[in-house]
Amino acid sequence: MKLTNINKTFGNKKVLKNINLDFPTGKTTVLVGPSGSGKSTLLRTLNLLVTPECGQYEFEKQKLDFAKKISNKEKIFLRQKTGMVFQDYNLFPTKTVLGNIIEGPTQVLKEDKTHAITTAQQLLQKVGLADYATAYPHELSGGQAQRVAIARALAMKPKYILLDEPTSALDPELELSVLKVLLQLAREKQSMAIVTHNMVFAKKIADKIIFVENGEILYxxxxxxxxxxxxxxxxIRNFISSMTLEDL
Incomplete structure (x- = not known):
């Protein structure tokens, strides 16, 4: 994935300013920075949940020019290649854990249901939730729900997984269960882009760090x-000190 000269404005505020970045395949890219810096907007651009006013986006052989209209076909292609995981899980409340995971593969990818179920069970094993296939979202802890959301994203076989503050709503013990899953995915060379405020985790998982402030890339x-x-x-030194409480 590669972004060139990306600009995005919300109202009178320019939130992304001439962004030029690449996200290496098989690597984990971590975006950090103060709240309101533009890092989540940047991440959502990769999934086309946010559409910049101008700039180019290259993904495999596809090249988008945001100065022109983006077709639905182009959006669908990119969203199938980039699985998004949000901080609030976004699971379907009326479907079981298994139902949540097979929804995309059967409805979007048109996979055979039996095959999709087998894959879903394997993914639940991977994220440590093999016994929760028949549970509903309201029966899960936050950490469990987030691991289901990760399994659901993986079920679509994306080239990249995009995670926007995936553990910010969790207490430390539940957060750890999710971070362990992400570390395992990183070891397996799953391409990921992660927005996080957890500097210890960022230091441990990142192959590449991007520091965003005021819509610009400072590192x-x-x-x-x-x-x-x-x-x-x-x-950057001041930011790390404040995030790790070194100066407390």
Missing amino acids: DGSPTEFFDPNNPNQR
Whole structure:
């Protein structure tokens, strides 16, 4: 995935300013920055939940020019290739866990239901919820619901998984259960882009760190350099200190 000269405005506020980024295949790219910096808008652009006014978006052999109208066919292609996981799960409340996971594969990808169920059961095993296939969302903890949401995204066999603050609504113990799943996916070389405020997790999982502030990219590089105590960028050092409570 590659973004070139991306600009997005909401009202009078320019939230993305001439963004140029690439998201390597088989790697985990982590977006960090203060609240309201534009990182979630940037992530949603990758799934076309947000449409910039101008700029280009390259994905595999497809190239979109946001100055022109994006067709439904182009949107469907990209959304099938980029599975989105939100902080509030967005599970279908009237469907079981299994029903939630097979909905996309059977209705969108037109998979055989028996095959979709087998895949869903394998994914539930992967996220540690093999015994919850017949449960409903209201019967799950937040951590369990988020792991179902991840399994549901994986069921669509996306090229990339996009996660917007996937653990921000969870207490630390439940958060850990989700982070372990994401770490395992990273080890399996699943391409991911993650927005998070958890600096410990970011340091552990990231192959690449992007620091966003005021709609601009202030850092795009390795986590080693980003988290280096001698990072020459004072703003980044201050941000890390505030997020990790080092100066408390």
